[in-house]
Amino acid sequence: MVANQQELISNYFLEQAKLNASSITENGNENEDLPTELNTINSSGGFLVVSTDKLSVQYTSVNLHGHDVGVIQANYPAPVKQLSYYFEMTVMNAGTKGQIAIGFTNESFKMRRQPGWEANSYGYHGDDGLLYRGNGKGETFGPTFTTGDIVGGGINYTSQEIFFTKNGIVVGTVYKDVKSQLFPTIAVHSQNEEVSVNFGKEPFLFDAKAYDAQERMKQQNIIEKIPLPQNVSYEMVRSYLLHYGYEDTLNVFDMATSNSVPPIRISQQNGFAEQDNTYALSQRKTLRQLIRMGKIDAALGKLRDWYPQIILEDNSPICFLLHSQKFIELVRVGKLEDAVKYGRVELAKFFGLEEYKELVQECVALLAYEEPLKSPVGYLLGESQREVVADAVNAMILSTNPNLKDPLGCLHSQLESLLRQLTACCLEKRSLNGDQGEAFHLHRVLHSGKH
Amino acid sequence: MSIFWVVRQLAHIQESMATSKKVITKEEWEKKLKDVKIRKEDMNKLVMNFLVTEGYVDAAEKFRTESGTEPDIDLATIMDRMAVKKAVQCGNVEDAIEKVNDLNPEILDTNPQLFFHLQQQRMIELIRNGKIEEALEFAQEELAPRGEENQSFLEELERTVALLAFEDVSNCPVGELLDISQRLKTASEVNAAILTSQSHEKDPKLPSLLKMLIWAQNQLDEKAAYPRINDLTSAHLEDPAV
Numbered sequence: 001m002v003a004n005q006q007e008l009i010s011n012y013f014l015e016q017a018k019l020n021a022s023s024i025t026e027n028g029n030e031n032e033d034l035p036t037e038l039n040t041i042n043s044s045g046g047f048l049v050v051s052t053d054k055l056s057v058q059y060t061s062v063n064l065h066g067h068d069v070g071v072i073q074a075n076y077p078a079p080v081k082q083l084s085y086y087f088e089m090t091v092m093n094a095g096t097k098g099q100i101a102i103g104f105t106n107e108s109f110k111m112r113r114q115p116g117w118e119a120n121s122y123g124y125h126g127d128d129g130l131l132y133r134g135n136g137k138g139e140t141f142g143p144t145f146t147t148g149d150i151v152g153g154g155i156n157y158t159s160q161e162i163f164f165t166k167n168g169i170v171v172g173t174v175y176k177d178v179k180s181q182l183f184p185t186i187a188v189h190s191q192n193e194e195v196s197v198n199f200g201k202e203p204f205l206f207d208a209k210a211y212d213a214q215e216r217m218k219q220q221n222i223i224e225k226i227p228l229p230q231n232v233s234y235e236m237v238r239s240y241l242l243h244y245g246y247e248d249t250l251n252v253f254d255m256a257t258s259n260s261v262p263p264i265r266i267s268q269q270n271g272f273a274e275q276d277n278t279y280a281l282s283q284r285k286t287l288r289q290l291i292r293m294g295k296i297d298a299a300l301g302k303l304r305d306w307y308p309q310i311i312l313e314d315n316s317p318i319c320f321l322l323h324s325q326k327f328i329e330l331v332r333v334g335k336l337e338d339a340v341k342y343g344r345v346e347l348a349k350f351f352g353l354e355e356y357k358e359l360v361q362e363c364v365a366l367l368a369y370e371e372p373l374k375s376p377v378g379y380l381l382g383e384s385q386r387e388v389v390a391d392a393v394n395a396m397i398l399s400t401n402p403n404l405k406d407p408l409g410c411l412h413s414q415l416e417s418l419l420r421q422l423t424a425c426c427l428e429k430r431s432l433n434g435d436q437g438e439a440f441h442l443h444r445v446l447h448s449g450k451h
Numbered sequence: 452m453s454i455f456w457v458v459r460q461l462a463h464i465q466e467s468m469a470t471s472k473k474v475i476t477k478e479e480w481e482k483k484l485k486d487v488k489i490r491k492e493d494m495n496k497l498v499m500n501f502l503v504t505e506g507y508v509d510a511a512e513k514f515r516t517e518s519g520t521e522p523d524i525d526l527a528t529i530m531d532r533m534a535v536k537k538a539v540q541c542g543n544v545e546d547a548i549e550k551v552n553d554l555n556p557e558i559l560d561t562n563p564q565l566f567f568h569l570q571q572q573r574m575i576e577l578i579r580n581g582k583i584e585e586a587l588e589f590a591q592e593e594l595a596p597r598g599e600e601n602q603s604f605l606e607e608l609e610r611t612v613a614l615l616a617f618e619d620v621s622n623c624p625v626g627e628l629l630d631i632s633q634r635l636k637t638a639s640e641v642n643a644a645i646l647t648s649q650s651h652e653k654d655p656k657l658p659s660l661l662k663m664l665i666w667a668q669n670q671l672d673e674k675a676a677y678p679r680i681n682d683l684t685s686a687h688l689e690d691p692a693v
Contacts, residue, residue, distance in 0.1 A: 019490055226662040232683050233658045237501055239684075240494070246517045253502070253510040285517075292519060383519040384492045391491060415657075416494060417686035418664055420487040425667035425677075428483065432473060432674045446493050446656065 005399055005407055010317025012411050013392035014355060017321075020384050021362070021377075032081055035074030035184050035199045048072065048188060056196035059095060059188040067112045070188045073105060074199065077181035078155055080436040083215060086154035086208040087184045088165075088198045091126065094146040095193030100126040102153045104162060104182035115185045120178045123187070124153065124164040124171075131164075131174055142171030150205045153184060157437035158215055168205040179434050234264055236415045242277035243413035245284030245394050279401040284394050291390040292383075296326035299393070310396045318396050320350050324363050325389045328380050331366045339367065475677040477690060495520040497657055504646065504655040506533045524651050528554075532645045539638040544573040551641065558648045565644050567597050567604050571611055572637045575628050578614045586615065 037054035048057045048070030059070045078085040089102055103115030103123030116123025116132025123132045126145040130138025145151050145166055152165035155176060163173040176182075186195055198204065234257060241250040257264040283306055290299040300322060303311050311319050323346040330339035343364060350356040362377045369375035379385065398410035419442055426440035475483075499520045502511040508529040511522050531554050538547035548569055551558050559566045570593050577586035590612055598605035610625050617623035627633065643653035661683060668679050676691045 015488075016491060019488055020492075223662050223666045224659065226665050228658055228661055228665075229683060232661060233501065233655070235684050236657065236661070237498055240498055241514075244518075246514060249510050249513040249517050252513050253507060256507050256510055288517070292517075384490075387491055387495075387519065412489075413494075414684070414686035415497075416489055417484075417688075418680065418683060419489055419494075419660065420484045421680050421686075421688075422660065422664040422667055423487045423489075424480070424483045425664070425671045428475070428675065428677065429667065429671045432671075442487075442489060443493055445660070446497055 006316065006318070006396070008408075009395045009399060009411065010321070010392065011355070013321065013388055013395065014317065014359065016388045016391065017359060017385065020379055020382070020388060032079040033076040034079055035076045035087065036201070037075050037199070038072045038186075038197065039075045039183075040072075051196075055198070055201075056092065056194065057186065057188055058093075058194040059191060062191050068189075069112055069114050070193075071101075071105075071109075071111055071113065071115065071185060072187070073109070073111075073183035073185045074197075077107070077183045078104065080157060080181070080434070081439060083158055083212050083438045084154055084156045084208070086152060086204065086206065086211070087200065088150055088152040088204050088206065089186050090196050090198070091145060091147050091149050091151065091194075092196055093192055093194040094126065095188070095190040097190035098127045098144075098146050098193070099187075099189035100145070100193055100195055101132075101185075101187040101189075102151050102164065103132075103185050103187075104153060104155065104178075105185040106178060106180050106182055109183070109185070114187050114189065120180070121185070122162050122174065122176075122178075122182075123185070124151070126151070131172065133174060141174075142166060152204065152206050154206075154208070154211075155182065156215065157433075158219065160433075160436075165206045168207070170206075170211075179436075231264055236418070239277060240413045240415045242281070243394075243398075244391065245281055245288050247281050247285035279403075280397050284397055287393050287397070288390040291325065291393065292386050294329040294332065294386070296322055296329055300326075303393070307397055307400060309400065310393075315349055317356075318392060320347075320356055320359075321389050321392050323347055324359060325386065327363050328366065328385065331372055332381055336367060473675040475675055475691060477678050477688065480678045480688070480691070492520075496523075497660075499523070501655040501657045503529060504652065506536065506642070508533060524649060528649060532642060535645065536638045536642045539569075539572065539641055540634050542576045542579070542634065544569055544576055544637075547641065548573075551645065554645065555648050558644050562644055563597070563601070564604075565640055567594075567601075567607070568637050568640055570594055570597070571607055572634065574611055575614070575633065578611075578620065579629055583615065 038050055038057065040050050040054060047059060047061050047068050049060050050057050050072065054075075057070060057072055061068070074087070078087075091100055094100065099114075101114050101116065101123040103121060105115050105118070105121040109115070109121055110118055114123055114125065114132065115121045116125070116134070116138070117136050119134045121132075121134065124130075124141060125132060125138065126149075128138060129140075129142050129144040131141035132138045142164060143166055150167055152168075154163045154165070155161075156163060156173070159173075160176045161173045162176045163170050165171060184197075184199070186197055188195055238250065238253065241247075241253065283302075287299050287302055290296075290302065300311065311322070313319065323342075327339055327343050327347055330336070330342060347360055347363065350360050362380060365377045366372045366375070366380060369377075372378060373381050395410045398404070399407070401410075404410065423440060423442050430437055430439065495514075495518045499511060499514055499518075499522055502514060503522045503524050503526075506529055508526055511526060511529070514520060515522060515526075531550065535547050535550045535554070538544070538550060548559070551569075559569075570589075574586055574589055574594060577583075577589060590608070594608050594611070598608040611628060613625045614620050614623070614628060617626075620626055620629055646653045664680070664683070671677060672679075678688045678691050680686055681689055
């Protein structure tokens with residue numbers, strides 16, 4: 001076997017082991033600052049008064065021309081890494097002219113103009129019900145609004161649209177051609193106009209959660225209509241079982257699919273992959289069983305008989321994984337002294353090596369706890385750790401196949417290749433969209449609730 | 452490096468500039484793929500979800516032993532569900548209705564459409580077996596009162612009764628009702644209803660994810676040229692089409 005390939009395989013499975021250690025929540029660095037109050041520093045200060053809680057404004061002067069608008073942004077831009085953003089305002093007093101506006105503006109917005117009048121801004125205006133985007137000419141959009149009305153502004157990052165609501169109902173949407181960050185913005189422009197804003201501290205009148213759910217459903221409905229090649233799911237499951245050597249499951253599955261009405265014909269056109277996958281199937285099954293039962297010595301014995309080349313070098317990564325598992329099994333049954341002895345002989349030599357250090361240390365750390373299962377390294381005693389070791393051995397055996405077509409093919413099954421592709425496509429699309437919209441997490445999709 | 456190669460690359464660059472699509476090379480893409488972290492545990496859950504939802508109870512049992520993956524539903528209930536499904540598939544509709552009611556009487560109580568379709572299937576089976584008198588009686592007593600409740604039921608009822616008008620049912624306009632696919636349709640409807648009553652998703656996640664892959668690739672096509680997977684079965688990564 002090529003040394004390079006062995007390294008590739010073992011690095012892959014050391015990564016998988018680390019994945020087991022990491023906590024289940026994969027939120028990443030998605031925490032964005034949320035708008036919570038109005039930005040009193042950057043506002044057209046002369047014309048309006050902001051309340052002490054920074055959540056309402058009042059126009060106090062007499063408006064003379066279009067450049068004395070009392071306009072104010074939120075303290076942070078609308079967060080983008082989610083499906084949608086939404087905020088609301090209540091018109092407390094429409095003042096003498098009711099020239100109130102709600103909308104979104106970018107960072108360089110000129111703070112003396114109505115939102116929508118300037119480039120890179122959108123505004124829904126109360127006095128005429130028009131929508132302004134980027135210039136002083138409004139478009140027919142929705143109803144006017146006045147004292148007592150609750151008006152909301154939202155951004156849908158999936159459809160790249162801005163929408164507005166009046167009294168809890170969407171009045172219209174408009175394409176969001178501005179890709180940079182947008183600040184929730186409100187404006188007042190005649191004497192005594194008064195508006196209070198709600199960034200989510202109070203419940204919204206509009207059901208933003210239902211809106212998100214509806215948007216997700218819309219997308220899901222489009223996806224569900226996409227046709228799939230016949231029986232492709234069956235083929236994927238079958239190749240998965242073959243790849244990992246779940247032979248008993250495979251046999252029962254094959255029998256069940258051929259007996260079902262009508263029988264499910266799984267195409268065998270993929271002859272090469274099939275050949276790769278059936279290679280050493282029953283030996284791979286046996287080794288997986290032994291490892292899953294914690295019988296590491298027996299597994300090592302079988303490997304010595306069947307594939308001595310795999311475990312020839314005692315300080316190879318695959319030997320390390322097997323030895324560390326043996327150590328873990330000793331701890332599991334409480335044979336701590338034996339574990340210490342075994343560790344000194346078989347694990348100590350891996351201490352100095354950077355790629356193993358973490359796992360060695362965590363294995364040894366098991367000794368420090370009275371109840372290792374409940375300790376921070378308790379994951380090592382889990383089923384998934386055994387599974388990783390079994391997967392690594394499985395891959396090593398697959399790599400000895402002289403007819404192997406794709407050297408990376410032994411790492412994981414086609415199903416995983418497809419899901420990697422899916423994840424990469426979703427992430428790439430989002431990144432080309434300025435990181436706007438909901439992030440795709442396979443783990444979350446797989447654990448999503450029952451409908 | 453041949454002239455031809457240079458010319459081809461230039462053409463690619465030109466084309467990609469014209470469409471302003473981002474070009475992602477195979478090397479870059481493979482690195483991105485490598486960075487995707489997938490837990491084996493999650494993969495096992497996905498496969499188990501498929502086996503359980505599709506009703507492969509024996510395979511699910513074996514897979515639990517071989518992979519240590521716990522099914523997200525009691526395996527015993529799969530047996531019951533599959534027995535119902537099989538009864539419909541074999542034309543034993545009365546038996547199926549009884550079994551559904553044993554499982555949970557609320558399923559049919561709260562699902563008039565499903566109940567109607569089962570009754571309709573029962574009538575189809577009677578006609579298939581040449582029990583014309585019985586079929587007529589059944590239509591008048593059981594199906595007609597329901598047809599009065601609902602316009603779409605009425606239409607279905609009329610289509611079904613039309614079977615009686617033809618001597619050679621296999622060659623009549625509504626002959627498709629006698630087709631095996633009608634049984635399968637009814638069987639999958641009852642299967643879905645049972646799953647829903649067990650607060651389980653009625654469809655496995657795997658096909659949805661595969662559809663999502665096709666969708667995501669199409670979406671990304673609009674913005675970038677990148678290595679696609681066109682053949683799901685082989686999962687072969689194509690060269691980016693520029």
